[in-house]
Amino acid sequence: xxxxxxxxxxxxxxIAFCLAIWFVVSFGFGIILVxxxxxxxxxxxxxxxxxxxxxxxxxxxxxxxxYANRMGKLDREHDVHEDKDV
Amino acid sequence: xxxQATTYLVVGLTFAxxxxxxxxSRASTTKDFYVAGSHVHPVANGMATAAxxxxxxxxxxxxxxxxxxxxxxSLFLMGWTGGYVLLAMLLAPYLRKxxxxxxxxxxxxxYYSKTARIVAVICLIIxxxxxxxxxxxxxxxxxxxxxxVDYNVGLVxxxxxxFVYAVxxxxxxxxxxxxxxxxxxxxxxxxxxxxxxxxxxxxPIPQLGLGSTMSGSEVYLLDRLDQVLTDLGFAQYxxxxxxxxxxxxxxxxxxxxxxxxxxxxxxxxxxxxxxxxARSSAGWALVFIAILYTTAPGVAAMASMQSVRPGSRSGKxxxxxxxxxxxxxxxxxxxxxxxxxx
Numbered sequence: 519x520x521x522x523x524x525x526x527x528x529x530x531x532x533i534a535f536c537l538a539i540w541f542v543v544s545f546g547f548g549i550i551l552v553x554x555x556x557x558x559x560x561x562x563x564x565x566x567x568x569x570x571x572x573x574x575x576x577x578x579x580x581x582x583x584x585y586a587n588r589m590g591k592l593d594r595e596h597d598v599h600e601d602k603d604v
Numbered sequence: 605x606x607x608q609a610t611t612y613l614v615v616g617l618t619f620a621x622x623x624x625x626x627x628x629s630r631a632s633t634t635k636d637f638y639v640a641g642s643h644v645h646p647v648a649n650g651m652a653t654a655a656x657x658x659x660x661x662x663x664x665x666x667x668x669x670x671x672x673x674x675x676x677x678s679l680f681l682m683g684w685t686g687g688y689v690l691l692a693m694l695l696a697p698y699l700r701k702x703x704x705x706x707x708x709x710x711x712x713x714x715y716y717s718k719t720a721r722i723v724a725v726i727c728l729i730i731x732x733x734x735x736x737x738x739x740x741x742x743x744x745x746x747x748x749x750x751x752x753v754d755y756n757v758g759l760v761x762x763x764x765x766x767f768v769y770a771v772x773x774x775x776x777x778x779x780x781x782x783x784x785x786x787x788x789x790x791x792x793x794x795x796x797x798x799x800x801x802x803x804x805x806x807x808p809i810p811q812l813g814l815g816s817t818m819s820g821s822e823v824y825l826l827d828r829l830d831q832v833l834t835d836l837g838f839a840q841y842x843x844x845x846x847x848x849x850x851x852x853x854x855x856x857x858x859x860x861x862x863x864x865x866x867x868x869x870x871x872x873x874x875x876x877x878x879x880x881x882a883r884s885s886a887g888w889a890l891v892f893i894a895i896l897y898t899t900a901p902g903v904a905a906m907a908s909m910q911s912v913r914p915g916s917r918s919g920k921x922x923x924x925x926x927x928x929x930x931x932x933x934x935x936x937x938x939x940x941x942x943x944x945x946x
Contacts, residue, residue, distance in 0.1 A: 600878045
């Protein structure tokens with residue numbers, strides 16, 4: 519039983535971590551902090567504008583793959599992976 | 605061959621391809637029909653999800669909206685893609701684990717209630733019907749232009765085609781048709797973008813071109829665009845926001861949550877073999893979506909640039925004039941001055 523609870527806790531911790539990043543890059547950098555970040559430039563982009571227009575999307579993609587990979591590891595560690603029932 | 609004949613040929617071949625795929629992959633069991641037998645590869649499912657989800661809004665109108673709204677248009681970019689993070693982490697894997705065909709089925713079983721299930725069905729129908737109305741409007745407009753028929757006739761043709769391949773092939777047929785659609789869609793979108801980017805900045809990748817200098821000068825494209833717009837008395841492209849930060853925040857949030865809850869996207873995750881695949885499949889879907897969504901701001905800014913740059917419209921029209929005209933038309937009703945140089 520505690521094994522299951524551990525798995526669920528680790529799962530929630532991972533989701534919280536990923537969603538924190540998700541929030542910071544889009545709502546944080548792209549909207550709330552856009553003005554101060556626009557003072558910094560990234561090539562021809564203002565940084566805040568870049569996050570809103572491009573950067574947040576790249577981070578979203580990376581986040582989902584990171585999450586999928588970590589969950590795969592968690593599944594194996596807690597022996598709930600599905601490879602055995604194939 | 606006349607343009608009309610070429611159009612008929614291309615559109616006809618595309619329809620033939622879609623219907624051919626549906627016949628080839630005919631559904632033979634209930635599981636085939638609803639969830640493609642649950643053995644779609646996660647990358648294939650990602651591509652099909654991308655095509656399924658990127659609709660008239662993304663393909664026809666988003667670049668125009670961003671060109672018009674400048675920085676403020678970013679809420680569509682972040683909102684519509686950010687929803688996939690929620691979907692991948694909070695919804696798709698759990699629904700896939702449950703292993704039934706539909707979301708109402710999940711709700712009904714989870715809460716041991718037939719009433720809950722009926723409520724879920726009603727929500728699903730309302731969401732889907734609203735969505736389909738928008739899409740069908742897009743189909744009607746697109747077909748009436750391409751085939752030069754009446755709007756209603758175009759609408760009926762489009763509906764007929766979708767009906768045939770959806771009923772014949774079920775989810776399996778739809779999956780393969782959508783993969784074909786994605787290829788068509790992404791080619792049609794990125795090629796003009798590559799050319800306009802090359803023409804303006806000498807950089808073929810629009811994502812990088814948008815952050816590059818104008819060809820033959822040291823000035824960055826976005827700086828130049830800001831300057832031209834300010835000179836004409838408009839707000840700067842890169843900072844222009846029609847909404848307050850708070851409004852942008854809640855607008856973006858609502859688009860994200862809305863995206864994560866779309867019934868036709870959720871059901872796509874029932875088609876992969878395992879829970880693990882549902883997670884990575886959401887990632888692949890977003891990769892394929894991101895290809896278009898990171899190109900769109902480039903198209904938007906460059907099309908704006910093309911339409912406001914002093915003297916750019918004299919004499920010959922560049923290869924990219926089609927996409928420019930499209931975005932300019934989308935804007936013309938609301939901001940006549942900026943299109944006057946068309």
